[in-house]
Amino acid sequence: MTGPTEAGTRAHPRTALAAARPVRLAVTDLLGLGLLGIRTRRTRAALSALGIAIGIATMIVVTGIPASSQAQLMRELSALGTNLLQVNALPDQDPPALLPAESPGMVRRIGPVTSVSAVANTHVLIRRSDRTDPGDGSGLTVLASQLDLLPVINARVEHGSWLTPATARFPTVVLGSVAATRLGVLDVSPGDGPGQQVMIGDRWFTVVGILAAVPLLPEIDRSVLVGWPAAQAELGFDGHPTVLYVRSLEPAVEQVRAVLPETVSPQRPADVLVSRPSDALAAKRATENAFSALFLALAGVALLVGGIGVANTMVISVLERRSEIGLRRALGANRGQIRGQFLTESVALATLGGVVGTLLGLAGTVAYAGYHHWPVVVPLSSTLAGLGGAVLVGVVAGVYPSMRAAALPPTEALASV
Incomplete structure (x- = not known):
């Protein structure tokens, strides 16, 4: 029979082992x-x-x-629209490449296209007054513009008004934001006088509006826009557009981009360049x-x-x-x-x-x-x-x-x- 002393002796090693075990x-x-x-x-x-x-x-x-x-x-791109395409004739061609006068109407026949407008370089210099150097155009471009340009390029007038069917036939202009600064035209309100004027070629044109900046199209900011009929009557414009601005349905942008050269110039599609301004802006930001x-x-x-x-x-x-x-x-x-x-x-x-x-x-x-x-x-x-x-x-x-x-x-x- 095992006594209490022997039992305590047997339990002692276990107690010692438990005591030696590290505490967690x-x-x-x-x-x-x-x-x-x-x-x-x-x-x-x-x-x-x-x-x-x-x-x-x-x-x-x-x-x-x-x-x-x-x-x-x-x-910004969502507000300005990523479905804007820009069609140009390739520069430095011999003979010079020209977009057909009827090209805007031809592009409108493309199914997914929602709107088209055009501008054309008149190759005429602009001056602030007749006392400045006739050869100094201040780095500005005089463009003939169709009346539906602003909604197509998503631009807006900051001061004054845009061209109308009436004013587009007379010597009136709308200045881009940069053009207005370089020409020193800050206000277009006529007051008691005829309003501010600039000289294009050898003719005076009245400023009726100034555009806000157009982030996707900085060339518009540096432009002086004249009505299409006035450019033909006053500046010897031949009616051939230089640039087409095309809006299309967003899912079909690439398909429209692919068919634009043949549509604009069936005889010389290789002379037509189609770009997407939003891609250039995105690339700039990526850099x-x-x-x-x-x-x-x-x-x-x-x-x-x-x-x-x-x-x-x-x-x-x-x-x-x-x-x-x-x-x-x-x-x-x-x-x-x-x-x-x-x-x-x-x-x-x-x-x-x-x-x-x-x-x-x-x-x-x-x-x-x-x-x-x-x-x-x-x-x-x-x-x-x-x-x-x-x-x-x-x-x-x-x-x-x-x-x-x-x-x-x-x-x-x-x-x-």
Whole structure:
């Protein structure tokens, strides 16, 4: 029969084994230990986190601003219309290529085409007055214009009025926005006089309107527009259009683009050039946004510098806290717990910098986009990548210091007390 003493003896090894088994730290306890170093060394922690914050903020700003600019571009193109096609005769041809006078009517017969208008270069110079140099055209072009031009190119009159069937027969003009500035015409209200006039060739023309800027067609901004009948009667215009502006149904733009050369000039389709102004504007913006790659590289450098700063802080923290490490080891903390404490501190420090950097980046993007009246767009991928990068930097920066702390013998650590 087994007595109480023998039973206690048998139970004793199990109790000793349970006592020797290391205690698992709860996540909250591990987090509390990790934040201890940050709370007690706030200035050093803030400076270390600042490097991470700058890198993350830069990353978000250089992705958010181009994304906002792209959204604004899409908004502009949607407002101006991405279904606008421009038809020109190829320049520098021998003999010179001309668009047929009846080409606008021919293009209107294409099923998906919704509207067509035309302008023509009159090859006549314009002057502000008869006292300026007759050979100085101020870099402006005098165009004969059909009356339905404005709705086709989605332009609007900013001052005065557009040409009418009556005024298009008389020497009157409408100026593009740039042309008005170069000619010094800022107001078209006649008041008590006949209104402002400009000289085209050797004839005076009265300014009846000024157009607002047309982003897709800067050549219209630099033009002086004369009615089609007045150009034929006063300037010797031969009736051949130089440029056709064509609107079509959005899904059929490419099909219309393919058949336009044969429709406009069946005899010489190779001499007809069809372009899409919105593509040129999109390409320009894409070229500008290419610089964002450089800033992303700078953001990566900032993250690297921030990571080095965190690693340096953690190494110094290990050296300064040798007595704490020795005391914890003497009280039963194993190497894994010491390693987890310092690795948690490193990750928490980098994550803090990542959160601050994310907030700074969002604020910077919102401020810049708001200043330019753009929609605010911050790619979710860049935000998540920024936070994930911060955590990764914290892990990498904390591996060596945490291993060094865990490898420190308790007796050697306590000897530094």
